[in-house]
Amino acid sequence: MTPLLALRGLSVAYQTGEGRLPAVRGVDLVVRAGEVVGIAGESGCGKSTLASTLLRLQPKDALVEGEVLVAGRDVQTMGWGDLRALRWAQAAIVFQGALHSLNPVRRIETQIAEPLRLHEPDLSAAAVSARVAELLEQVGLPATRSRVYPHQLSGGQRQRVMIAMALACRPQLIVADEPTTALDVMVQAQILDLLSGLVRDLGVGLLIISHDLSVLSDVCDRVAVMYAGRVVECGSAEQVFTSPTHPYAQALARAFPRVGDATARYAPAGLAGDPPDPLDLPQGCAFAPRCARVVEACVEEEPPLLQVGGRQSACIRVGQA
C-alpha cells in the first residue's frame, strides 16, 4: 500500500544575505494510515520547515531537493490545480499557535466552513452548517457554540477549533505542528486524547511535531529526533524515550524527569551550549561540539543514519562495542 506520506532525501535550504542556509538536510520519513509519527527537536532544528514543505507552503526562496510524496504524488512538482485539490482534502495542517492562527473578527463556524466551501462548492448552506456542527461535536465542543468569536474561547478550545478545521474535508493525513505548546498539562492531555481518538476512529495518519519528547512518547508509534536539520535517531516511541542511543536523544529524554525518580531530585539535567549556526555547521557530526562522548573520528565526517537493532541512529559510537 502506498504510504500517506513519504519523504525521500528531503533537503531544504534558504537563500540568505550571508549565503545558503541549510534548514533540512536529507530526511527520509514514512507515515502510514492509522499511524502516529512524531518529530522531536529544538528550535532551529528544521522541524517546522519540514512541515511547511509537506503542502508546499515553504517560502518562495526555499530550495527544496528530494521528494515529498503525499499518497504517492510529489507535492513539490505537481500543478497548482492538483495542489489546491490536495490541500485540506488529502492532507491538512494544524498550525502552531492557535491563538494567532484564527481570524479574530470571524465567527468560528465561518472559519471551519471555509475549507468546506472551497472544496465542496455544491454543498447547501444547511449541509455546511450540519457538517460544522458535526465537526464541533467530534472535537468535543458543543455545537451551540458555533457562533462565538475566537476571543470568547480558551486556549484549549481554540486548539480544538483548529483541529475541527483540519478535519473539515476528511483528509487522510493530519500534520500537527506543536499542538500542545502553550497549553497547560490537563488541557494538553485532553488535546492529545482527542488526536489519538481521531487516529483510532478515522484511521487517518498523524504527524506530530513537538519539542517535547515526553509528549511524543505518550501518543506516537514512532519518533524521529532531529538535530541541525537531520534525523539523528528514529525508532519506536518507547525505544527513543526510554533507551535512546544517540547522545542528543539521550539528553532530550533526560530533560523530562519522572516524578518519583530520586536521581532527578535537585538535579535537573540539561545540555550545555547552543545548537550550531546553520550557516556555519561544524565539521563532522553537528552535535560533536556539545557531546560529552566525542572522539576524534566524530569531527572527521558526518556519521550516516544507520540501522542498529530495530532502530536508526546517526552516532558512530552506536553499535560499536
Added chain:
Amino acid sequence: MTVPPLLEAAGVGVDFTTRAGTVATALDGVDVAVRSGEILALVGESGSGKTTLARTLVGLQRPTTGEVRFEGEPLSYTGRAQRRLCGEVQMVLQDAAGSLSPRQTVYESVAEGIRLHRRVAGDPAGRTEAELVAAALAEAGLRPPERIFLRYPHELSGGQQQRVLIAGALALRPRLLVADEPVSSLDASIRGEILGLLLGLRDSLGLGLVVVTHDLGLAWNIADRVAVMYLGRVIECGTTEEVLESPQHPYTRALLSVVPGAERLTPLVLHGEVPDPTRIPSGCRFHPRCPSYADGTAAGARVADHCRRTALPVLAATGNHRVACHLAAAPDF
C-alpha cells in the same frame, strides 16, 4: 520565639470587578510562606490563580483581604515602601523574549534597576556600574559577561534571554526571587540549564525562591515544598516528596497522572477547564470536576453531601502535609 518566614501570604484574597460589574475572585483566602534558602513551587492549571498570587507576593497586586508580610512586617503600598521592597523581592516574568525591551542592549536592561535603586553609591565594595552589571550577568551564568554587554535581545538565544532577565533581578541583590513559568517557553535542553541555575542561586546566595509553574516535573526537579492551587485556593501543600509521591487530593492525583511520560499511572483526564471565578461552586470548589465525586467514591464514603455543601477551611502555609478534601478526611476512606 520563632523567626518569621521571609515572605508570607496570610488569608490573601484578590477580587477583580469585571466590566459587567460581576466580581471575579482570583484568590480566595491563601496562606503560603517561603523561608530564606527555600524553594516553593506553586502549581496548578491556567486560571487557578497562581500568577495573581505571585504578583500579590511581590506587591504588584494589592490584596482585597488578608495581607502579605515580609519578615513579619505587613507590606505597605506607598511608593517609598514599594521601592524598598523591590530591592528585596524581585520577580522574573514569564516569556523572556517579551519581557526584555527590544531596543535596549543587555547592559542597559540590567543596569536599569541598578540606576533606579542607586546601587552604585550604595555598594559596600565601591564597584562601578559596569562591574555590578558584569557580576550579575556572571551570576546568571553568562560568562564572560563583557562579551554580551552590547547585544540586543534578538541576537540572543531563548536561554540567554532568560539568563539576562534573571541577571536583571539579581543585580539588586534581592533576598527572594519570584519566577513565573521560568522555563515554559524554552527548549528541552535549555530547561535543565536554567533550573540548575536557579538551584545554584539558592545554594550560593541563600535566596528564597517562589516558582510558579504548571510543570510538575519542574517542581520535582528543584522545589522543597509544593502548594497545589485550584480556583484561588491552595488545595494541597507539603514537602515535594509528600505532595508528589503520595498525593491525597483527587485534583493533585489527576494532575500527576497526565504528566507526559508517566506511564506507571492511568491517565485521569479531567473534563473541561477551571470554572469561571465569578461563580465559584459551593462546598468543595473542585466537586463539579472531581473524579472521586463523579464515580461515587465520595458517596461511598458518605461525604458527597459535604462535597456539595460544606466549604473547606484555608490550609495553613507551613507544617505537615495538608489537604483540603472531604474525602481525604473521611474516616472510612
